[in-house]
Amino acid sequence: MIYYGIEIWDIIFKKLIGSIKLNITKIKNLKKKSSQEFNFKKKISILKSIITDPKLRHSAKYNLMLAYKRRLLEESGVRIINPMSLASFDDLDLQLSRAAYVRGNTTYLEMMCILGLTKKYVTNGKNFLEIGTFDGNLTRNISINLDSNSKIITIDLPEDSDPKNLLDSDNSLIEMDRRKKKKHLGLSNVEQVYGDSTKIDFSRFDFNGAFIDGGHDFETVRLDTINILKNINKPGFIAWHDYAMETDVEEVISSLYYDYDICYVEGTNMVVLELN
Numbered sequence: 433m434i435y436y437g438i439e440i441w442d443i444i445f446k447k448l449i450g451s452i453k454l455n456i457t458k459i460k461n462l463k464k465k466s467s468q469e470f471n472f473k474k475k476i477s478i479l480k481s482i483i484t485d486p487k488l489r490h491s492a493k494y495n496l497m498l499a500y501k502r503r504l505l506e507e508s509g510v511r512i513i514n515p516m517s518l519a520s521f522d523d524l525d526l527q528l529s530r531a532a533y534v535r536g537n538t539t540y541l542e543m544m545c546i547l548g549l550t551k552k553y554v555t556n557g558k559n560f561l562e563i564g565t566f567d568g569n570l571t572r573n574i575s576i577n578l579d580s581n582s583k584i585i586t587i588d589l590p591e592d593s594d595p596k597n598l599l600d601s602d603n604s605l606i607e608m609d610r611r612k613k614k615k616h617l618g619l620s621n622v623e624q625v626y627g628d629s630t631k632i633d634f635s636r637f638d639f640n641g642a643f644i645d646g647g648h649d650f651e652t653v654r655l656d657t658i659n660i661l662k663n664i665n666k667p668g669f670i671a672w673h674d675y676a677m678e679t680d681v682e683e684v685i686s687s688l689y690y691d692y693d694i695c696y697v698e699g700t701n702m703v704v705l706e707l708n
């Protein structure tokens with residue numbers, strides 16, 4: 433047994449937190465989760481509060497997150513794929529510009545996966561749709577990799593909107609000054625749409641690639657997913673961010689994997705669906 437390593441946290445996870453009860457129902461009928469289910473965050477924070485040593489608490493948080501991810505992938509049935517299988521990266525001519533990784537952004541690996549899929553499905557004349565612009569880090573990097581007759585449409589809440597999402601983690605991003613300093617300003621192939629994604633009619637958008645990374649509460653992810661699935665052109669792809677991070681994204685994905693071949697991309701917090 434490795435003390436405070438993944439094994440012991442896996443055992444603690446199993447004993448105290450139990451198994452993951454995903455609500456596997458068709459997405460149309462999917463109801464809000466019951467308070468008994470999916471309350472790992474609360475249990476994890478109770479566990480952390482018992483551990484007073486800050487270093488140990490940090491390690492506990494990290495290892496519990498890994499244990500959660502491991503168990504989720506074992507129990508959800510979502511297929512795991514290697515990021516390199518998403519595109520022929522050896523032959524791709526990709527550019528990066530002002531790419532950064534701060535809280536709220538994709539990691540560099542996640543960005544590369546999205547760019548690889550974009551090159552594959554969002555060919556000249558086709559478009560990409562992003563829900564959740566934030567500071568435009570991904571928007572800018574997709575924009576500069578698109579062919580001349582393509583564009584990226586990106587949706588975010590208006591810059592002066594009050595944070596009133598259900599989750600504190602979403603609200604803190606909405607409030608950040610960084611969100612107002614968008615990196616894609618001045619790029620002619622970016623269409624910035626301001627509004628609440630759950631209230632927008634997606635039939636007005638023409639797109640073959642989509643990234644769902646707006647509000648992370650169950651209802652928002654559910655509606656964004658339904659609207660994208662209804663309106664995306666084929667062949668195309670959808671990527672969801674913040675999977676396996678103790679968010680409601682997991683629950684929405686669990687309702688879809690029977691009908692769609694949704695895959696978890698190893699080394700990321702992202703699941704993808706390729707539609708052919």
Ligand SMILES: C[S@@+](CC[C@H](N)C(=O)[O-])C[C@H]1O[C@@H](n2cnc3c(N)ncnc32)[C@H](O)[C@@H]1O
Nearest residue numbers: 537538564566569570588589628629645646647
């Ligand atoms: C995690 S950030 C997006 C990060 C960005 N995709 C990137 O890769 O850098 C989430 C963004 O979604 C926006 N957001 C939250 N709820 C939303 C909603 N209901 N409609 C539109 N945007 C929303 C927030 O304002 C925030 O800027």
